[in-house]
Amino acid sequence: MGKYGGRMATSRSAQWYAGSDRNAYIHRAWMRRGLPPGAFDGRPHVAIANTASDLTPCNLHLDEVAEHVKRGVWEAGGVPLNLPVVSIGETQVRPTAMLWRNMAAMAIEEMLRANPIDGVVLLGGCDKTVPALLMAASSVDLPALVVPGGPMLTGTFRGVPLGCGTDVWKLSEEVRAGTLSRAEFLRSESSMIRSRGHCNTMGTASTMGLLAEVLGMTLPGLAGTPAPDSRLLEGAHESGRLIVEMIAAGRRPSDVMTRGSFLNAIVALAALGGSTNAVVHLLAIAGRLGVGLTQDDFDRTGSGVPLLADLQPAGRFLMDDLYRAGGLRAVLNEIRDLLDRAALTVTGRPLAEHLAGAEVYDREVIRPRARPLQEDAGIAVLYGDLAPDGAVIKPAAASPHLLRHRGPAVVFDSVEDLHARLDDPGLEVGADSVLILRGCGPKGYPGMPEVSNMPLPAKLLARGVRDMVRICDGRMSGTAYGTVVLHVAPEAAAGGPLGLVRTGDVIILDVPGRRLDIDVPAGELAVRRPSPEMTAAFARPARGWQRLYVETVQQANTGADLDFLVGSSGDAVPRESH
Structure with a gap:
């Protein structure tokens, strides 16, 4: 069999590295920059699709998160490889971040397909990065999971908590109404963003990070962990271990994100009071997988679901309050009878099984079914x-x-x-x-x-x-x-x-x-x-x-995807000849 034969020949990365011909030699030789000798003898090669960027301020900390994913991959016997990908800063890019979502998804898809990898860990936070990563991973359909970057901690202004984004709209309207001076408005600017992480309201970033877990695509219990919390790094490490297991099991996005998973996401969207942007993102992700999801499913499935999370902009509290109150699992446990119990997660077990033991620690933040914030809260x-x-x-x-x-x-x-x-x-x-x-x-x-x-x-x-x-x-x-x-x-x-x-x-x-x-x-x-x-x-x-x-x-x-990108294309790529 030889040094580069054996079990490696069954892996995708073996298409690049296995064998003794000139092409395999070139692939291995150019990658020997600190990798151990056994890196090409059967270990799964894991890309870390990393949207960290100085121009995506909500994702600045993802380089640190990537390091902890790497540790988990190494520990589980894999080879982690940082793969910087297109990043979209919601507050920065013009004319609008949504213009670039599909470009990011297309570029990430092509890089995942083109490179010698067996699976991928997707690092995202800011609004369009998680949808773009999931669209790309769905199209390639390699084993994949998401590590959400998490929300920022709550800042305060004049002793009052600030909801990132929501209070920008409120305060700016007060200036226009003449009830707040422009000087005071500008003084609040340095209080709005207290720490690393994305918006701390139930905006699009929080919504899509949480829905990635409801879709089954994150380590259960990880989504919603505040960005500065050390438990995010612990979860990143465990995610690195899990992706190696997923590669061995052949567990792919198409196995996890079924129609039942998307219907669960619609139920959760209503219970959380999540962003309307989730509609175009979930439709686009489903379109890449060939899952039959329509706009009407959001009304049919979600319209009668009660709003349980008392979070801005629909309510009072913020994302770190949700986390201390029990987090996403506690919300889902309140409505578990509305969930598809067969829908799987990246662990290979159903989402419903991972809700056992979830508790609510603050009934003001997470309301009981008998006392919801609103009776019918879906889109x-x-x-x-x-x-x-x-x-x-x-x-x-x-x-x-x-x-x-x-x-x-x-x-x-x-x-x-x-x-x-x-x-x-x-x-x-x-x-x-x-x-x-x-x-x-x-x-x-x-x-x-x-x-x-x-x-x-x-x-x-x-x-x-x-x-x-x-x-x-x-x-x-x-x-x-x-x-x-x-x-x-x-x-x-x-x-x-x-x-x-x-x-x-x-x-x-x-x-x-x-x-x-x-x-x-x-x-x-x-x-x-x-x-x-x-x-x-x-x-x-x-x-x-x-x-x-x-x-x-x-x-x-x-879903506002490009018409020629709808549907999965798989991970196959032609061999090259050097």
Whole structure:
């Protein structure tokens, strides 16, 4: 069999390293930079797909986490290999982080497939990094698990806890209302980010880190561990050990993330009061796996689930409060009867089995089923004249009195138009108006910016108005709140009827009835044409990724992935010849 034969020949990395020919020699020789002699004799080679970056501030600490994953891999007999991958800083990149999610997923997929690895540990934290990593791993379908980077600790300002993101929106509105000075607002800046880690509210980063565990893709009990907590490093070490076991067992994402796993994630999304962004991310991940998940599943499965986690933006507390109160497992244990008990985790055992012994230590943070924060808290999916392919709203973050509403539209043709006219004293707008912002969908902007939670007009803020019905074909931050209808499909740039609305048209929102309509004479929309101001603002990139994105991106109701990336391609790669 020879030094490089035997059991190694059955592994994927053996396609590069096994044998005595020139190609195998080159692969081994160039990797002999400190690796032990036995590194090529059958040990599984594990990539650590690491999204650490100085320009992704929420992921800065992942290099340290990677070191602990390495220790676990070595201990279990594997060979760990750091693989820096595309990282997306939600607060940093322009025009919007969502534009780059699919690029990151495609680049990570290709690097996992192209390299001599047998499995991968995925390190993510900031909003788009965990979805991109899971999309990539699903497409390649090598043994994989996630180590979420975890939330930051709670900062305080004037003795009051600050919710990262959520309080930015609140404080900035108080400045515009004249109830907080700009100097005080800026003074809060140094208090907002207390430690390493991602947003400490139930925003998109917290949501996707927790849902990665509900999908079965993390070491049970790890998601939600605060980034500075030493138990995150302990879990990273154990994850390194576990991936080696998974490789030996041949346990892949397609074995773990089944339809039942995604339905569990929808249940958990409701119980946690998670971000609406989870809709487009879960749909995209399911699409890569070929799992039959639709936008309507979020309503059918999640709409009757009670909200149990009293967390901002829907509630009062923050992520380190959730962790001390018992964490994700305690929440799931409260609703275990709603979960698919057959859905597996990366351990090879069902998620439900890992909930045994979970306890709630603070009943204010994690409510009992008999005393929920809200009875029905899932994502509601609306259809109607303005959303033939659907739109979503998060009732947990909305004002109850606005869930049934009828009012005149005030239309903005672009983000720039919104900024230019919103605070104009002459703007004809009242508390019952419906603010509509369009041209912000996947194609139109491009990339679905988080602008759906539009600021309220300054003159209404001054009168004490703090919420209005807002409708948009874009997204909103998971840290945001308000009666916001978003992800309207088709978007205006794809010919959707949102592009035909005129200021003054009466809009009818009926969340209990799952409707979003416009009160105009029959056939009126069919004869209208889009406004030139709106169409002039649509993105028309001439080259590069943005052009590819605009030409191939799907709509929000199917996950906003690129049409040619849907479905798994596997891990096979042609042999090269040197």
